Amino acid sequence: MKKPKILLTLLIISLLLPLSIVAHQPTTTSSFANSPTDLEQASAKLAGSILVNGQSMKYLQTLTDRFGARLTSTKAYQRSAEWAAEEFRAMGLKNVRLEKFTMDGWERAVSARARMISPIEHPIILHSMGWTPSTPPNGVKGDVVLLKDFSVDKIKAQADNFKGKILLIDPATIFAEGRLNALMKASDAYMALKEIGAQAVLIPDQYENNIVKARKASLGTKVTALPIAALGSEDNQLIRRSLEKGTVTIEFHYENRTPGEVQVDNVIAEIPGREKPNEWILIGAHLDSWDFGTGAQDNGSGSATVLEVARAISSLGQAPRRTIRFALWGGEEQGLLGSKAYIEAHKSDMDKCIAILNTDNGAGHPNGWKVQGRNDVYEAMKPISNMLKNLNGDTLSYEVSFNTDHAYFILEGVPTLDLLVDMTHYDDVHHKSSDTIDKVNAHSLATATVIVAITGYNLAEQPQSLAPRLGHDAIEEILKKANLLDFLKKSGDWK
Amino acid sequence: MKKPKILLTLLIISLLLPLSIVAHQPTTTSSFANSPTDLEQASAKLAGSILVNGQSMKYLQTLTDRFGARLTSTKAYQRSAEWAAEEFRAMGLKNVRLEKFTMDGWERAVSARARMISPIEHPIILHSMGWTPSTPPNGVKGDVVLLKDFSVDKIKAQADNFKGKILLIDPATIFAEGRLNALMKASDAYMALKEIGAQAVLIPDQYENNIVKARKASLGTKVTALPIAALGSEDNQLIRRSLEKGTVTIEFHYENRTPGEVQVDNVIAEIPGREKPNEWILIGAHLDSWDFGTGAQDNGSGSATVLEVARAISSLGQAPRRTIRFALWGGEEQGLLGSKAYIEAHKSDMDKCIAILNTDNGAGHPNGWKVQGRNDVYEAMKPISNMLKNLNGDTLSYEVSFNTDHAYFILEGVPTLDLLVDMTHYDDVHHKSSDTIDKVNAHSLATATVIVAITGYNLAEQPQSLAPRLGHDAIEEILKKANLLDFLKKSGDWK
Numbered sequence: 001m002k003k004p005k006i007l008l009t010l011l012i013i014s015l016l017l018p019l020s021i022v023a024h025q026p027t028t029t030s031s032f033a034n035s036p037t038d039l040e041q042a043s044a045k046l047a048g049s050i051l052v053n054g055q056s057m058k059y060l061q062t063l064t065d066r067f068g069a070r071l072t073s074t075k076a077y078q079r080s081a082e083w084a085a086e087e088f089r090a091m092g093l094k095n096v097r098l099e100k101f102t103m104d105g106w107e108r109a110v111s112a113r114a115r116m117i118s119p120i121e122h123p124i125i126l127h128s129m130g131w132t133p134s135t136p137p138n139g140v141k142g143d144v145v146l147l148k149d150f151s152v153d154k155i156k157a158q159a160d161n162f163k164g165k166i167l168l169i170d171p172a173t174i175f176a177e178g179r180l181n182a183l184m185k186a187s188d189a190y191m192a193l194k195e196i197g198a199q200a201v202l203i204p205d206q207y208e209n210n211i212v213k214a215r216k217a218s219l220g221t222k223v224t225a226l227p228i229a230a231l232g233s234e235d236n237q238l239i240r241r242s243l244e245k246g247t248v249t250i251e252f253h254y255e256n257r258t259p260g261e262v263q264v265d266n267v268i269a270e271i272p273g274r275e276k277p278n279e280w281i282l283i284g285a286h287l288d289s290w291d292f293g294t295g296a297q298d299n300g301s302g303s304a305t306v307l308e309v310a311r312a313i314s315s316l317g318q319a320p321r322r323t324i325r326f327a328l329w330g331g332e333e334q335g336l337l338g339s340k341a342y343i344e345a346h347k348s349d350m351d352k353c354i355a356i357l358n359t360d361n362g363a364g365h366p367n368g369w370k371v372q373g374r375n376d377v378y379e380a381m382k383p384i385s386n387m388l389k390n391l392n393g394d395t396l397s398y399e400v401s402f403n404t405d406h407a408y409f410i411l412e413g414v415p416t417l418d419l420l421v422d423m424t425h426y427d428d429v430h431h432k433s434s435d436t437i438d439k440v441n442a443h444s445l446a447t448a449t450v451i452v453a454i455t456g457y458n459l460a461e462q463p464q465s466l467a468p469r470l471g472h473d474a475i476e477e478i479l480k481k482a483n484l485l486d487f488l489k490k491s492g493d494w495k
Numbered sequence: 496m497k498k499p500k501i502l503l504t505l506l507i508i509s510l511l512l513p514l515s516i517v518a519h520q521p522t523t524t525s526s527f528a529n530s531p532t533d534l535e536q537a538s539a540k541l542a543g544s545i546l547v548n549g550q551s552m553k554y555l556q557t558l559t560d561r562f563g564a565r566l567t568s569t570k571a572y573q574r575s576a577e578w579a580a581e582e583f584r585a586m587g588l589k590n591v592r593l594e595k596f597t598m599d600g601w602e603r604a605v606s607a608r609a610r611m612i613s614p615i616e617h618p619i620i621l622h623s624m625g626w627t628p629s630t631p632p633n634g635v636k637g638d639v640v641l642l643k644d645f646s647v648d649k650i651k652a653q654a655d656n657f658k659g660k661i662l663l664i665d666p667a668t669i670f671a672e673g674r675l676n677a678l679m680k681a682s683d684a685y686m687a688l689k690e691i692g693a694q695a696v697l698i699p700d701q702y703e704n705n706i707v708k709a710r711k712a713s714l715g716t717k718v719t720a721l722p723i724a725a726l727g728s729e730d731n732q733l734i735r736r737s738l739e740k741g742t743v744t745i746e747f748h749y750e751n752r753t754p755g756e757v758q759v760d761n762v763i764a765e766i767p768g769r770e771k772p773n774e775w776i777l778i779g780a781h782l783d784s785w786d787f788g789t790g791a792q793d794n795g796s797g798s799a800t801v802l803e804v805a806r807a808i809s810s811l812g813q814a815p816r817r818t819i820r821f822a823l824w825g826g827e828e829q830g831l832l833g834s835k836a837y838i839e840a841h842k843s844d845m846d847k848c849i850a851i852l853n854t855d856n857g858a859g860h861p862n863g864w865k866v867q868g869r870n871d872v873y874e875a876m877k878p879i880s881n882m883l884k885n886l887n888g889d890t891l892s893y894e895v896s897f898n899t900d901h902a903y904f905i906l907e908g909v910p911t912l913d914l915l916v917d918m919t920h921y922d923d924v925h926h927k928s929s930d931t932i933d934k935v936n937a938h939s940l941a942t943a944t945v946i947v948a949i950t951g952y953n954l955a956e957q958p959q960s961l962a963p964r965l966g967h968d969a970i971e972e973i974l975k976k977a978n979l980l981d982f983l984k985k986s987g988d989w990k
């Protein structure tokens with residue numbers, strides 16, 4: 001869910017939570033007192049196995065070039081999920097299973113053709129936004145009018161002005177209070193526009209060369225009332241300049257598939273623990289991608305990491321103390337649907353969850369972990385982090401983010417670790433047709449895999465759990481400090 | 496003709512031509528002895544008129560947003576030419592006329608839809624190259640095979656392998672001896688491929704995010720035998736990786752208009768000289784553009800400069816000593832067709848041509864002039880350059896370039912000046928959908944206009960001509976030192 005990443009990622013860098021809000025203080029001493037040398041040796045073995053002839057790039061190549069884009073609810077996604085399950089089985093993992101959840105399906109069938117008819121004839125670059133309907137069979141053709149407010153009342157007041165028109169949103173006013181706040185109102189706005197006879201909505205993008213990102217036009221996964229298209233930046237500016245002088249008429253056509261409710265699979269697999277098989281840590285990433293590129297960075301890289309971590313730990317030949325559960329989620333891009341559904345289905349199991357490790361921050365060099373605002377997790381992670389110094393992977397950040405599959409685990413009070421990655425060039429290819437394997441650095445991907453593998457193995461092996469599960473008030477304190485509380489109450493995710 | 500710009504721009508920075516090859520030494524002293532103060536005052540007036548409430552950006556906005564892309568042979572080009580003639584007339588210029596030349600017409604009718612069918616279903620970004628035909632009505636569909644050589648014999652030897660296929664050229668081999676050398680063979684190669692039953696040719700581009708440049712697939716302006724499409728970089732890499740593993744099948748469809756021979760207009764206008772009306776300097780730029788963007792940088796900026804220079808000089812209210820002729824050329828992008836045709840039609844007038852000033856190097860800050868390898872021009876330009884110091888416009892460069900409309904004037908031995916511009920960001924938008932007015936800096940454009948106006952006015956006003964017309968041997972010496980001789984002999988442009 002990288003759209004909300006921009007908006008929801010509320011950084012609390014260097015936030016030190018006061019001890020008073022941590023429900024229980026962890027015992028941080030002697031976590032690894034029993035056998036530090038064994039753990040170091042196992043960690044070194046993992047690093048060697050992954051860095052020398054490891055499989056990360058091979059998994060990534062299969063995901064991107066053999067299955068291509070893995071848009072949730074498409075056949076390509078389903079095939080990649082079945083392949084991943086087979087890979088887990090081939091490694092000797094146990095309890096390998098596809099766990100279903102339901103959502104509305106959506107797929108791009110025929111890409112867009114678009115042009116300005118007046119005041120000049122000119123090719124226009126636009127693309128259907130996700131989870132919006134096709135244009136009518138003969139396309140959409142009409143005059144462009146600016147839309148400055150998503151308020152249903154204000155839309156209805158302008159019914160005569162908007163009828164039969166193509167509405168171009170004005171980001172300066174619509175997104176004035178943040179994109180996320182606007183998107184919460186968007187579905188109702190589209191419905192109101194549909195009811196008064198508007199034809200379609202355009203949402204301008206911001207990248208030079210009319211590059212358009214794949215994303216959704218509203219929150220939720222119901223297909224919108226109207227066709228909504230993302231419009232290239234230069235074409236938007238041309239339309240805006242032309243509107244200042246008179247009428248602008250455009251036309252466009254594209255087709256999408258909207259089959260209604262479909263079932264989607266999360267892929268789950270386990271290395272059962274040798275002493276405490278009922279306690280588990282989870283190592284996960286989302287398998288799905290958007291469909292302009294082939295989802296190499298977002299999140300083929302994370303999925304390849306999870307598969308390779310499973311292979312490497314499994315090949316150690318000795319089960320860790322606790323169970324390690326691996327998860328490849330569906331529906332992340334449409335709202336963390338897979339991980340959220342998993343938590344709903346496994347509520348009774350959450351007390352036994354020691355920690356969640358998630359990786360979804362791109363193919364840059366990995367630097368360590370985000371501990372999501374928890375001082376107890378920060379302190380308890382130090383011994384593991386120390387082993388990652390030579391990988392430049394020993395950074396621990398208090399940053400709280402609610403933008404990928406660890407998010408709903410935060411609301412469960414479970415210790416969550418999100419891989420901290422250099423994101424300098426993340427947006428260059430993010431959700432664009434350039435998100436392809438040629439951009440992924442094999443060394444950065446292998447290094448990420450080593451960091452996840454060593455961290456996961458050590459967390460599963462240590463005698464004591466990393467940190468306690470937090471209670472309601474301590475969680476709320478974290479959400480409040482991260483400026484997340486109001487939004488999560490509004491969205492109904494927190495009470 | 497910006498494709499050859501990359502290839503043909505043979506830089507001879509700091510080349511000092513030995514005096515021996517200059518046919519006649521100019522008298523550089525006392526060129527401005529008669530009235531330096533008057534010339535300075537007139538130059539200052541021009542600068543003020545252009546920089547304070549000048550019209551450069553208004554002309555540019557009309558060209559780009561009112562006419563849009565001005566692809567030679569289209570209605571949009573023709574309308575812009577007629578408008579420019581009207582503007583010249585409105586300024587009070589004389590002998591305003593459209594001068595026709597003929598070429599094969601070409602226009603993009605319906606943009607491309609393309610996808611990979613196998614090994615994965617995936618949207619592909621490609622666009623028809625200029626002066627190539629439409630695909631068949633149902634499109635092109637077939638397996639992709641690499642083409643490593645444009646030699647007709649080698650193509651025929653592979654007839655069985657190429658029949659029914661879509662040929663993807665391998666730049667590593669095809670362009671091994673330079674793109675220009677390959678393009679000289681390209682038309683014959685396409686014909687041979689057509690004859691053995693190949694369906695189409697793909698030429699990969701090199702820009703992140705599958706950005707494709709508008710350009711031609713061969714030299715000349717005959718429509719090629721086969722559809723030729725430019726293919727996005729990431730999609731090319733996906734196809735190349737997939738080809739290593741097996742068969743790759745793609746399909747695409749687009750329509751172009753190919754009406755055959757059409758007439759195209761150059762726009763010519765004059766400020767007649769008060770003392771030597773038969774002697775003239777020419778201030779020109781090409782009016783045409785490619786059609787992905789609206790040709791703001793290339794070469795709306797140059798065209799707006801020429802119009803504004805005409806307005807500013809005309810508004811001085813006093814004709815210069817010699818005639819200043821203004822030219823807006825068509826067909827530059829297809830091979831300097833307009834300026835070449837003009838020279839052919841005006842051969843007998845070339846002895847009276849004092850100098851050519853051309854501007855077509857983009858919308859960056861202008862730094863001065865390229866004197867095209869001539870020491871006599873370099874020396875004679877110094878007094879004018881000195882007036883441009885406070886504009887950072889006093890650089891004189893010996894660089895020889897054969898890539899825009901001054902080129903065929905070099906072969907006439909006429910002193911040619913090509914505006915020297917900071918091209919650091921030229922390629923960011925060059926021939927792309929991002930070549931739009933929002934990228935043009937108003938101050939850089941106005942400064943370019945001042946430099947051209949002051950230079951042009953002074954050249955027309957000075958008592959003596961800038962430098963002599965060179966003879967055959969002196970011209971050939973320049974071409975030789977610029978590594979242009981072999982190419983121009985091969986192309987038939989020089990004997």
